[in-house]
Amino acid sequence: MDILEKFSTHGRAALRQAFLLSRECGSLTVEPEHLLCGIALQRGSIGAEMLAKANLNIQTIQQALPTQSPKAILLPRLSETSRRSLERATLLSSRFGHRYIGTEHLLAGLLEQSAGRLERLLAVQGVSREQLRDRLGVVFKSTTKFPELAEALDIMSGSAHEDEGMPATTRVAAKPGASPLTSYAIELTDDVVQRRIDPLIGRESEVERLVQILCRRTKNNPLLLGDPGVGKTAIVEGLAKKIVQGDVPDPLRRRHIWQLDLGLLVAGSSYRGEFEQRLKLLLAEIRHRPDVILFIDELHAIVGAGSASGSMDAANLMKPALARGEVRCIGATTQEDYKRHVEHDAALERRFQPILVRQPDQRQTVAILRGLRPSYERFHGVAITDDAISAAVQLADRYVMGKAQPDKSIDVLDEASAIRKIASVKTGGRDPLRTAEQQLDELLAGKQRAVAEERFEDALQLRDHEARLRTKMTRLKERRAQLPPTALPRVTVADVHAVIAKMTGVQLAVLRTGERQQLRRLERQLGERIAGQTEALRKVAQVIRRAKTGVASVRRPLGSFLFLGPSGVGKTELARVLADTVFGGVDALVRLDMSEFAEPFTVSRLIGAPAGYVGYRDSAQLTDLVRKRPHSVVLFDEVEKAHPQVLTLLLQILEDGILTDATGKTASFRNAVVIMTANLGTEEFLQQAAIGFDDRQAEHEERFAAVQQAVLATVAQEFPPELLNRIDQTIIFNPLSLPTIAHIAHRQLQELAARLKEQGTQLRWGPAVCRAIAQASFSPDQGARAVRRTIQDLVETPAAERLLRQRRPPRLTIRARGGVITLS
Known part of the structure; x- marks a missing residue:
């Protein structure tokens, strides 16, 4: 049999590329460096990925290839070293029972040969042949390459220079010969991981309940349920920290929490039964290790994970072990995903014990942010004031919709710290750390040039200089972390105001000066732009003041109004002016012409089409607009022309301040002003139009009162009483004099x-x-x-x-x- 038939597609392509490179360089033989370039150029192959993770710069290697003139016309032959490398690759494939020779075998064969030039090229770039050989051994010991490959790549990442900005979970190094557990999961109780996990503040009742369920004999599988951002994962990480510190009951001492990476478990399982085999091996190892507690974040993802035609998903494979207590598992998911994916599977649901994780209140959120303050101060190099923390919590709670506490307050504080750090860099003097980083960039570029010009001694000297410079940068970072708070840029309330203004579109002046002064002047500000409607402006201002000062219910809109009166007296204009004055711009006006919703099926345009109908999951005209801009004036113009089924939507808005769309998502109207306009009773106004020019005040008021009564009677006939009773103020606008x-x-x-x-x-x-x-x-x-x-x-x-x-x-x-x- 032809030996080339045993080579994989990537393996044959690597050999072909090596011969082409040799011929382009005018060489009569294919040297090891040509083979190395051929392997590195095969994107997606194991050998190329391992070289990339080892930070090998292929352009530098190509530039260092020896060039002879003229170019070879005949096909070059393998050098003696290259031939021995191919022989060794064939033996490795046979030894491990592989049916192919791939780029990983070629790379291993190259590394086992004594090639002086290749060894110098690798040494200049900081690539260790011994480490590469060890990692390749991990790959060869598996019948399938994916788990060991992933672990080997993680190890190579750990051996390189770590980026402090990367997540901690991406920098965990495993040991060679990794088990299924170390291949597909990350140990949260590991000392290296623990150093990068933020402390858990509060949540004593949730942690206590978590410990109680874990200590049960059977069905000892707690499930954390809560909105995104309330801290479900943080609770598990906090329990892991308590286990490391020994602050747990005896049944949980010396236990280890491992977080499952379900994506890594599924990745690469292209053959039927391969995913099931991986999961079975993982569960078998956990059965034999009673000290392991498995944590599955986004638990709903195991329903259907890995399933294909004629195979089982992860949930069905795990059910027996969960029911018998052989595997202790902590799950975390949202209530919506739990209801959609887990609740309908009664067999899976009964194996977990739900723990409801609610949003913390403002006092608890302030305590959480104070506990996290050192981590963010250390990362950003700033000092965060107590006032900034309090402002972040209060303003996020009031203005940031669609997110849960403490996540949204942490987002605000994190961005405010970033703003202050960037501002201090722009205004500050020469930063020694930045200077060192620039020197490092120049040094790396010089090292690459030295390699390309075959000045290997210079390249090695530059590499030593690079190591010294990295050590200096580490000392500078440590010294900065030890600076007193007074010497660092301070994150203040003004920075928090700037972030809230950018996130929500609320006027920065309102945030800075507060709303009290604006509320006092609200009636006068509206009167400067709306003429002849003094009584209407007074009623609107009263309702807005009650809501903004917290006297009115916070579970309803800021104000709800029904504006009545003839055309052209200022009903729509007042809505526009209110949006500009209270919410900082006419962009805050969400206007819906209700004459477009005269048919019953037009309800779907407001909240979306129901499941099974055309347009399901498409955008909803009302709820999507309010989610994008929760601080707004929502104007239902000419509401009397809408179909009665459309009007029933207003009942939920006016009573509870929320509206649920067809997909089950809610839009909050609790920070909005709801205004409805109607032209009912126009005939009465036209009949009494002369009152606008009547000079006798008493007779004018008497006749206008009669008109008002007639208009209100018409309104009572047109609208249901349950709608009218939920409106804060029904305002009849005066005819213009x-x-x-x-x-x-x-x-x-x-x-x-x-x-x-x-x-x-x-x-x-x-x-x-x-x-x-x-x-x-x-x-x-x-x-x-x-x-x-x-x-x-x-x-x-x-x-x-x-x-x-x-x-x-x-x-x-x-x-x-x-x-x-x-x-x-």
């Missing part, structure tokens, strides 16, 4: 004057102009909307023509004589 319309005209002329001033033209007018515009604009069925049209026709159009005739007229004057408006 002549002075009010004149005031609106004056305000719009001011806006026009500001635009003209930017072009160098001054605009002047008198009170008579505003009265004339009001007289010309008055229309009972249009309200103030006709004012803008009147100004456009009588002022803006002549002004535009005047600007075209004269390049830049310095002054324009509006005059009104006998009700006729002219521009001069």
Whole structure:
């Protein structure tokens, strides 16, 4: 049989690449360095991956290949060293019972030969031949390459220079000849891992319950249930720390908690039965080791994991061992995933004992952040103040929606620390650590050039210099960690305010000055932009003040209003102004035209289509918008035109402050203002339109009160009482009087004057102009909307023509004589 038939696809490709490289270099023989380059260029092969994890720079090796001229025309032959390497690769494959010769065998054969040039190239790059040989031995001792390969790669990562920014779980090194447990799991009680795990603050009741279940004889498998970010994994890591410290009952002393990596267990199991074999070996080892407690994060993932046609999933394979108590397991998942994946499997559900993990309150969250403060101060090189911690908890609780405590407060504090660290680097002087890092980059580049130019002695000297520089950087980091807090940049409340403003879109000025001053001035601020509706503004401001000061229920929206009145009196404009004033911009207005929801099936546009219908899991128009911007004004315009089934959605919003969409997710309206507008009773307003020009105040109020009663009676007929009773205020807007319309005209002329001033033209007018515009604009069925049209026709159009005739007229004057408006 031809020996090449035994080579794997990657193995044959590596040989072909080595011959091509040799020929390109003009060499008559294929040397070991050509074979090494051929192996390293086979992406996805075991040999290439091991070389990559060992930090081998293939470009440097290629540049160091000897070049002869002219290039060889004939096919080069194997050198004696290369031939012995191939023979050794064949023997290794046969010894371990492998049916192929792969890149891992070729690499092992190369490493067992004494090749001076290749050995120098590896030494310059810090690659140890002995370590590579040991790791390859791990691969060869398995009938399948994946578990040992993963462990070998982890070991190679651990032998290289560690990045302090990497997660701790990616830097755990195992020992050669690893068992299934060490191949697919990480020991949380290991001293190396423990040094990188944050302390557990609080959660005494959850840990106590966890210990009690673990000490049972059977069904000793606790399951932590809670929202994402409440600290389920932290509780298990805290228990591991207690075990290491000996602060646990005797039944749990000298126990070891191992966290299963289910992805690594499934990875590479391409043949039927391979996944089951791995899991069975893992469970068999745990049975024989009663000191092992298995932790499965995201427990719902074991349902269906590894299953294929005619095979069992991980959950079914684990059920017998869990029921008999042969394997003690801690699970963690969310309540939603538990209900979807675990609860329907009664046999799996009864083997676990649920422990509900709730969000901590503000006091507990502050204690948690104070306990984590040293870790974040050490990482960022800053000092975090107590006020910053308190502000992070309070503001995250109030403004950050969709996340749970303490996760969202930790996010805020972490980002605030990062902001302060970046700012201190920009404003500070020359940092010795940064200087050392730049020198290291230059040194590494110089070492690569030396190798490429075959100056190996210089490269070795540079490598020694690199080691000294890394030692210096370590000392600098240790010295920085020992600095007193007063010498470090301080994370203050202002940094927390900046983070909250970026996360939520809340005005930074509101966060800095507080809301008390703004709430006191709210009525006046609204009145500056809404004319003639003093009573409506007063009622709106009262409701907002009650909610913002915490007097009103926190389980309902900040305010809910039904605005009634004729068209053009300012109902929609007030919603827009409220969004700008209270929430920092008109972008905070979520407007829905309810005339688009006149049919019953349009409910699916608001909350999404139900399961089984077209559009399921597509975006929902209302709930998705509110999730993106929970601090907003939600305007249901012309709500009387909506179908009754659509109106029933408002009951849940107004009563509980939440709305559940078709997928079961909730959108919170508790930080929003809900406004509904309606044009009911328009006939009564039009019939009484003259009251807007009535000079007799008593008669005006009496007739308007009669109109209000008629309008409210119409509303009671159109809307169900359960909806009306949940609304904070039903506000009837006054028809606009002549002075009010004149005031609106004056305000719009001011806006026009500001635009003209930017072009160098001054605009002047008198009170008579505003009265004339009001007289010309008055229309009972249009309200103030006709004012803008009147100004456009009588002022803006002549002004535009005047600007075209004269390049830049310095002054324009509006005059009104006998009700006729002219521009001069």
